[in-house]
Each structure stands twice: as structure tokens, then as C-alpha cells.
Amino acid sequence: MKRRLPLFMALAYPANFFREFGKRVRRFFRHRTMLLQRNAMMQCVVDDSFDGIVITDEEGRIELFNACAALMLGRSSKKALGKPITEVIPELRAIRIASGEERSKGVAFGAGRLAGPYELTLRQRDGDTVEVEMNISTSMLRIDSYRLGRRSANRTVHVHTFRDIAAQKRAYEAQHKAMEEALSANRAKSEFLANVSHELRTPLNAVIGFSEILKNEMFGPHGVSQYKEYSGDIYRSGTHLLDVINDILDVSKIESGKFSLREQPVALPPTLDASIKIVSRREDADKLVVKKSVATDFPMLMADERVLRQIFINLLSNAVKFTEPGGTVTAEAQIDENGAPVIRIIDTGIGIPEEAIPRLMEPFFQADGALNRQHEGTGLGLHLVYKFVEMLNGTIDIQSRLGAGTAVTIRLPAERVIKSKNVVALEAPRRRA
Numbered sequence: 001m002k003r004r005l006p007l008f009m010a011l012a013y014p015a016n017f018f019r020e021f022g023k024r025v026r027r028f029f030r031h032r033t034m035l036l037q038r039n040a041m042m043q044c045v046v047d048d049s050f051d052g053i054v055i056t057d058e059e060g061r062i063e064l065f066n067a068c069a070a071l072m073l074g075r076s077s078k079k080a081l082g083k084p085i086t087e088v089i090p091e092l093r094a095i096r097i098a099s100g101e102e103r104s105k106g107v108a109f110g111a112g113r114l115a116g117p118y119e120l121t122l123r124q125r126d127g128d129t130v131e132v133e134m135n136i137s138t139s140m141l142r143i144d145s146y147r148l149g150r151r152s153a154n155r156t157v158h159v160h161t162f163r164d165i166a167a168q169k170r171a172y173e174a175q176h177k178a179m180e181e182a183l184s185a186n187r188a189k190s191e192f193l194a195n196v197s198h199e200l201r202t203p204l205n206a207v208i209g210f211s212e213i214l215k216n217e218m219f220g221p222h223g224v225s226q227y228k229e230y231s232g233d234i235y236r237s238g239t240h241l242l243d244v245i246n247d248i249l250d251v252s253k254i255e256s257g258k259f260s261l262r263e264q265p266v267a268l269p270p271t272l273d274a275s276i277k278i279v280s281r282r283e284d285a286d287k288l289v290v291k292k293s294v295a296t297d298f299p300m301l302m303a304d305e306r307v308l309r310q311i312f313i314n315l316l317s318n319a320v321k322f323t324e325p326g327g328t329v330t331a332e333a334q335i336d337e338n339g340a341p342v343i344r345i346i347d348t349g350i351g352i353p354e355e356a357i358p359r360l361m362e363p364f365f366q367a368d369g370a371l372n373r374q375h376e377g378t379g380l381g382l383h384l385v386y387k388f389v390e391m392l393n394g395t396i397d398i399q400s401r402l403g404a405g406t407a408v409t410i411r412l413p414a415e416r417v418i419k420s421k422n423v424v425a426l427e428a429p430r431r432r433a
Helices: 007-047 067-073 090-098 166-215 225-255 268-280 305-321 354-359 381-391
Strands: 052-056 062-065 118-123 129-144 152-164 264-266 289-294 300-303 328-335 341-347 395-400 406-411
Touching: 052 067, 067 152, 090 118, 129 166, 166 225, 225 381, 264 305, 268 289, 268 305, 268 328, 300 305, 305 328, 305 341, 305 381, 305 406, 354 395, 381 395, 381 406
Parallel strands: 289 328
Antiparallel strands: 052 062, 052 152, 118 129, 129 152, 264 300, 328 341, 341 406, 395 406
């Protein structure tokens, strides 16, 4: 006699089956709804993009053609779907041929190798053209094989992104043209300054020479004492003007690339001594203490002696000019622990405002820029020092405070130190600035 299952057990099995089936159906619809929402969101993002986006399959046939791409090319998105991308955008064939990917079937581009960017000129259907930048990327899509998502497969697609760069190219061309015009104007200015400076120096040298003869009474004493005073004023003014012209001429040569370094072995102590003697002749140096501190074993340097002397004169002149009577100006030179030459000019003068220090190297800038300023000058001295130090591959540092003096430190590369004891002072080949 067969045993029968209880009635509640017979009813429980189909109830559990339908309950589990209902859960799977609800899960399926939730998953499908989520996918539909995600696809709708992605479609919205793609359609609203400012870039043209075209997606192709592995055979190069268009699967997506967004609104911006349709606007760029003047084509209908619906009519482009399913067609080869090189048929819709024939300009892409040039890249395909150049890449060696020209074949009847297969990937439209070797996207793995030809990601871009490329600049293309696309021709619209109405004959107009548009400048675009194109990039190609490859994506791997995971596709569910069954509705319930139990199995999946991978599929490759290529994403072609087009960006309108017409405005960008116009801006670049305008910027390039403006830069060319600025460089041309700067060259014209430098050539003008060089020519004018050269024409002024010849007659000015005559003025300085004759005024010095009169000042020193070389042909006998003056009958009127004021003549000697006036000739001294002419000499000082002419000398100052010649210094200004020389600075302008050097700046114009450097900016035009016509300033050449004449590098040769240089003994720094004698060059520094000569610079101190020149600066000490200034009237405002009479009431100051100008001293030096140079290491006894300071080596020879490979440099341009005239440039080094001009650096020392400019820095020492500034230090003397801005140091009050009774102050001290010190010139130091030593070799640091890395073997690099370090030159330092220190004064106990009036100092420089902290906010003005970053601009000191600019041409014609003066920290004391008021109309009633007490110190003469064109603002080219430190600018020239900066340019000369730069040409020597060195660095310059300025430390100062109002009322606490100024320290200017120049550090030259260690490669400029000549280690050989037997130095033959032969002129090195000229090097362009």
C-alpha cells in the first residue's frame, strides 16, 4: 500500500516554486529597469556633449552618431547608423591608408596604435568645412547572453571623438602673430638704441676729454675760478651720460643676441681691485669705507674679464650710492663647500623695501621711483648684472631690509674654476649670448 504525502507538503512545494519564480522575475525587472535608466542617462550625456561622438563596431560600422557629430558634418544621425565610418566621414581614409590599415574589411583604424589626436578638415554636405581634432579609443563591452544575465560575452567598439578647434586655431594664430609683432618691435627698438648710442658716444667722448683738460688746467690756470667749477660739472655730467649710453648699448646688444662672451682665464682679485679703484673715485665714496675680503687661494676662473669687471662696478656703485657717510661697503669672494665661486657685495646703506626686491632685475625699475628721488640712475645697473650673471650660467640673490643694508650674492658654476696650476691665458672661442 502506497504512502501518500500530507496535503500541506504537497501544497508547499508549488508555493515555494512560485515564490522563488516571483523573486527572480522582480529581480529581472529591477535589473532591466536599471539598465534602461542607465542607457537613457548615457544617451542623454552623449547627445548633450559639445564633442562629436561616433561609435563603431569591429567592422567599422557606425552604431552611435550623436547630435553634435551630426551638426558638425551636416548629416542625419539615423541615416548614418549601420554605414561604414569612412563612407560617412571620407576624410578618415587618409589616416587609414597612412597607418597601413587599408583593407576591404576589418577595423576602420588600428585604434590601439592610432589613438591620436589628429587634426582634420571635415567637409560638410553643404560645402562648408570645419577644423576638428579627433581622438580614437577602444572599449570592451560586456554583453549578457541571456536575459537573466547568467552568461556574458565581450565585444569591442571604437569611440571616435571630434572636437571643433576652429576658434582655438584662430586664437593661436592671433597669439602667434602678436608675438611675432612684439619680437619685431623689440628688435627694432634694440637696433634703434644701438645706433643712437653709437652716434652719441663719439661726440660725448670729445666733450668729456676737453672738459677734463679744462678741469685740470692742463694749459694753465683759469682767469676766473668759476670756469674750473663749470668744467668739472661738464666732466661729471658727460661721464654720467656716457655710463648711461654704455648701459643702454649693452642691454640692446644682449636683447638682440649680439653680445658675445670672450672667455679666458681670469684672476679675480686684480679685477676686483681695479673695480674698487674706479668706484672709489666717486665723490660720494670719499666718506665711506670700501674694503675687500678675498680668499688667499682663490683660483683662476674661466670667464669674460670685462663682464666680471662690469658686474663688480655696477654692484659696488649701487652700494656706494645708497650708503650714507660713515658706512661700509665690503666685497667678498670665496669658494663654497661645493667648489663653486661665491662673490658677495655687502653694504650698510639705506636698504630696499621688501616688496621691491622681486622687481629689481627689471630694466629701468628703481626702488626709489618718486619724482623727487635723491639718487640718480636709469635702473639698468642691476638688470645688466642679472643678464651678465645669466650668461655666465650663475645665479644672483639679493637680501635687504629698509635701514639694514643690502647683500648681493653671486654664485657661479663650479665648472668655471680652473684647477690647473699652470694656466695659459689663451682666449677661448667666442660664445653667443
